[in-house]
Amino acid sequence: MDSNRDLALNIRKLAQEHNDFFRQSLTLIASENIMSPLAMEMLLTDFGSRYAEGLPGHRYYQGNAFVDRLETMIMEMSNRLFGSQYTDPRPISGTVANIGIIYGLTSPGDMITVPPLSGGGHISAAKFGAVGLRGLTSFDYPFDVESMNIDVDGTIKLIKEKKPKVSLFGQSVFLFPTPLRDLQDAFAETGTKVWYDAAHVLGLIAGKQFQDPLSEGAMVISASTHKTFPGPQHGIILGKCQEDVWKRVQRGVFPGSVSNHHLNSMAALGVTLAEELEFGQKYAEDTVENARTLAQTLAEEGIKMLGENNGYTKSHTIVADVRDLGGGKRCAEDLEDSGIILNKNLLPWDTSRESQNPSGLRIGSQELTRIGFGPSEMKEVGHLIADVIVRKKDHGKVREMARELKSGFREVKYCFGRHEAYSYIKLLDEGAWE
Ligand SMILES: Cc1ncc(COP(=O)(O)O)c(C=O)c1O
Known part of the structure; x- marks a missing residue:
């Protein structure tokens, strides 16, 4: 059995693994973000x-x-x-x-x-x-x-x-x-x-x-x-x-x-x-532009995107109807296995009975924008999503491409100070555990 000390260190290891997982993934959950180093x-x-x-x-x-x-x-x-x-x-x-x-x-x-x-x-x-x-x-x-x-x-x-x-x-x-x-x-x-x-x-x-x-x-x-x-x-x-x-x-x-x-x-x-007073306007502009670019790309890939008549979105969020592509649950899980993190979501015609397998996917642009993704990278993200849910490509291969794309974007933007995104802030060095 693990000692209590080992249990404590295992928690720390989990946090580090979690950080690594998110560093390597294309993060598109519409309700999440990453903080600046000062924050x-x-x-x-x-x-x-x-x-x-x-x-x-x-x-x-x-x-x-x-x-x-x-x-x-x-x-x-x-x-x-x-x-x-x-x-x-x-x-x-x-x-x-x-x-x-x-x-x-x-x-x-x-x-x-x-x-x-x-x-x-x-x-x-x-x-x-x-x-x-x-x-x-x-x-x-x-x-x-x-x-x-x-x-x-x-x-x-x-x-x-x-x-x-x-x-x-x-x-x-x-x-x-x-x-x-x-x-x-x-x-x-x-x-x-x-x-x-x-x-x-x-x-x-x-x-x-x-x-x-x-x-x-x-x-x-x-x-x-x-x-x-x-x-x-x-x-x-x-x-x-x-x-x-x-x-x-x-x-x-x-x-x-x-x-x-x-x-x-x-x-x-x-x-x-304070950082929003300084950088907030540009960050918000880029976030909305990226969301619209991603929606357009997904639509061109043949995925049904909601809000089409109004340019898909005026926010950070876009929504896909994936009933014909296996449903929200299957698509979200396949994407996770391929290094693309987003969530399944109820669409207006779903009832709460469908909450475990709803019709839609909800996708947000704010986190990738925060680390510097622009429209051309959002197009690549759109193609990778289609590789998984439309073309049913091998998840391992897509995961590698997702990792490669993310690896070029390491820094938190729109903030004071420079900091590697998803890095683990250590207060104590390894020797402190001896
Ligand atoms: C519209 C809306 N209100 C409230 C909340 C709850 O916020 P929190 O998770 O900070 O409690 C959420 C969270 O996703 C939300 O989307």
Whole structure:
């Protein structure tokens, strides 16, 4: 049996192997990204051992002088980047940010309108997710497959009919901006509070390449900070609303849904905000261009891509219908075996019964863009995907080609400092274990 020391070292070995695996793979999961070296370094600091309940200047613990400065800087940078009035950087993930908003803005039994799961809605907005946990009654917006967006007329009708306390927008399969402006009359007539979940598109909003929800009617935005926004696994809430609404959101965050707000990842968020202020626009532009190039290539390869009439996407995400190519499960697994990592996904006509073998694949361009892939490399990625799912080529051969393509791109871009992507940061050298 392994000694306890061996068990500890085995965990470390697993982490190193995991890093190597991702270094060698073509990484296309639409909800992931890699951090900059400065942001990664923050995860290893003493911030990760401390508590700072409350708000800057109003804490329940001693020892928070530097945390107060950190959190205040983060709020200032974030409000500058997003044009928000308020920022709460304490939610420890996108789901926790959502719970904070739900807790702050609703009471059990209230009505809420949400994007449908099959139209890309996130589980936290589902009856069996955070929305259900709060005991809310939820209604789905109708979804239009052609435009890959909520149906505007049906959504206006739903909001006017149900008069929900809160209307939530934003999906996990998010190809096109939500037509918030078209819904403004319905919002005004019913007094619904508009909440936009930007988990997927926060980096595109930061880079001014998607939509600006806070100037299109949203009062609050929740988000993860590790998808198109290339920071640590953490969450954030932005607000442009009356002060009393914001105070309720803040109480929903603490004491509603976090105690310790993971100060090391908040520091990494701070570094990423500064880097986004500097590089965010170019990064977002390149990400969207790469997504469109990849979609075009896959379509030329004969793969059915959704959103065709609108240029496939205006975000980092593209979606393929692979029912004729063996289905989502088989395609995603074959691609993984070939060194191409993405995920199977429900498409608008699927029901949750199909969640283990849905019709689609969801593909994101943000991570490969972050290490310098441009349109010509995205075309190569498209051909490799087709080699596997259309031409059914040998997985080992494709894996070698994927590895070769990735090996030319070793550095994290759009950030301060130079750092090899997917490298393992070592605090202790090998001798330290003797
Ligand atoms: C739209 C949306 N909201 C919320 C979340 C949850 O974020 P997290 O994983 O940070 O809890 C996700 C995650 O994928 C998402 O896509």
